[in-house]
Amino acid sequence: MLADHGRRRTALALVLATTLALAGCGSKTGQNASAVGASVDTSGDAVKVGLLNSLSGTMAISEVTVRDAILLAVEEINAAGGVLGKKIEPISEDGASDWPTFAEKAEKLIKENAVAAVFGCWTSASRKAVKPVFEENKSLLFYPVQYEGLEQSPYIFYTGATTNQQIVPGLDYLKSQGKTSVYLVGSDYVFPRTANKIIKAYAEANGMKVLGEDYAPLGSTEFGTIVNKVKAAKAAAVFNTLNGDSNVAFFKEYKSAGLTAAGTPVVSVSIAEEEVKSIGTQYLADQLTAWNYYQTTPGAANQKFVAAYKAKYGADKPTSDPMEAAYVSVHLWKAMVEKAGSFEVEKVKAAADGVTYDAPEGLVTVDGATQHIHKTARIGKVGPDGLITEVWNSGAPLKPDPYLKGYPWATGLS
């Protein structure tokens, strides 16, 4: 027994010694890191791209439509001869609505599949989780969803709206309608909390009163209290940053409390055509949304997009803003690669500034400095047919301003 203890101790000491010996060899922080970045596999006659969306879990309902839109764009590009003579080979991974899984799959796509770019992510939390992976491996992510701004990663292209292209125009619209007070309702996670910080700063500078701010856990369906508080506060309007299923319960409660779009309109920033369908038009009629694209947006490019999407996935499937932004992101990447004449990440980045695409939402232009895109803001109203029609737009594409530097009231936010 004693001898054996000794042996085990020796074994353990050996283990520790190896560990410590190996610990000495890596580079320290601040030194010139030896990481050279991932290489893009361009050896075959196809080039791989990664699709990183939640195909399972709570976010699947939204993210699957984004994946479908990306696949449509890939199909179109391949039918037209591919990119630089190579067909695009999409590799789909499931982020499973779980942020560490997103990071794991991103790393897999970059390191194992040597993809030229990755398209996807929806929630800000998933983007924050993969951001270090893309930066560390010097690989590209195209992120297609509107978000809370205050971010600018050198390896992410943001093709959804930042705050000055969605939330600020939404507030401007309320102000122009003579609404002097708002009530903030949101899901309890990063996007609503950060968006509401921006809204409060805006309200303070624009003489608008914020009468209350309430958060419900993601997926919560208990809105009796919150709706009663909104009613008691007699707010002129509600700014809604709820996500997913919670919207169904919220709008049902809102209607049954006797609140109407005519009296107290709700501006939502996470309800698109797909969500309108699942919430029910009767609860949403005449409520407002803020986006950059609607299925009803006029123009030949959009007619073509909607027709192609319905032909591929079914006539009852609506198109929405995040889907359009995802679809556009693939076409933008193609344009950047062709301008650069190479799939190499650094060259693609260098070529990005000023790249344009005649998107379903209108002409979009990449802003190289921020890696966001110029987008037209559009306020829409939900119609009885479940489609959203535009009631106001910004006239021209707005320059992206993720840190809201052009707004004096926003100093101190970032």
Add this chain to the structure above:
Amino acid sequence: MTATTAPSTPDTAARAPTPQRRRTLGRPARAAIGFASGALLLFALAPSVLSDFRLSLLAKYLCLAMVAVGIGLAWGRGGLLTLGQGVFFGLGGYAMAMHMKLADAGPAQLPDFMALYGQLDELPWWWRPFASPWFALPATVLLPMLVAFLLGSLVFRRRVRGAYFAILSQALAAALVIFLIGQQGTTGGTNGLTDFQGFFGYDLDDPVNQRMVYFIVAGGLLLLLALARQLMHSRYGELLVAVRDGEERVRFLGHNPATVKLVAYVVAAGMAGLAGALFVPAVGIINPALIGVVPSIEFVVGVAVGGRAVLLGPVLGAVAVAWARTSLSEEFPAAWTYLQGLLFVVVVAFLPGGLAALPALLRRRRGEVGT
């Protein structure tokens, strides 16, 4: 791994007495061989055959396996259905992550996310001690142990057990998650803490350093296994099994079952804390979704799949479940959740003793055919 682990199976593990297989080697010698082969597998074989990416995934699996070792002790041996280990994993993980965030930010600077969401002028008081590695490192293990001690002292003395204990553990996990999400400005909210640059001065982007992290994790797991084995084979280990199988009898024999259970619970919490602490540099993120009710249940599911009552069962189960999750989701991105569910059902329905019982089962089958 499986073959080398079987010898360390202690005979006290099985509830039903099984006929003894006599081996020429004594039990301690077999254990030493087991450890040596485990070390060989983890330190020599795995790094030489796996790519950097797969090795870093293995590091993640091994962290989950460390939690499982603790659950094997508390649940497998002590009968405590620890459905809230995510709390201790989270405490260890957040303690380490807070230190790494502060080290990245540098002295007198706020971590990046705090400047973004918190709009704070200075560091909250409860973050400050974590700037020192001399506080943060011990805290990753001691903090979970302290919480487990306080909770355990309250609960076991009042003879709360079974489903009530499990519900309480779950409630604690839910409460911690709600707290972390609600305090976005100081905890990172749903995003959690991510985007780490260095680990005690070593650049985490460097593949060599990622490898180093793997070796530390593997070494940690072996240490915990040695500790668990030592505990299981001590007088205390016998007492723990006795408490599981007949708490009242142990009480009548003059021992205090509450203390016996408390020790297992606290040790398991410390193991989960260490696992969480190593998970952060290995995976690069800690967030509420990793420590809530669902992951806490998943820890226990892994242990059940592996076999809770033997030393290596939980490790095998945790690694197997995590590995299956990765490979199934890579092969079948749209349908893997169903396959994973099916795996759980099949194992629990047909192999109640878990994967670790498979060799014995096969031997018995073969024996029956032979006779």
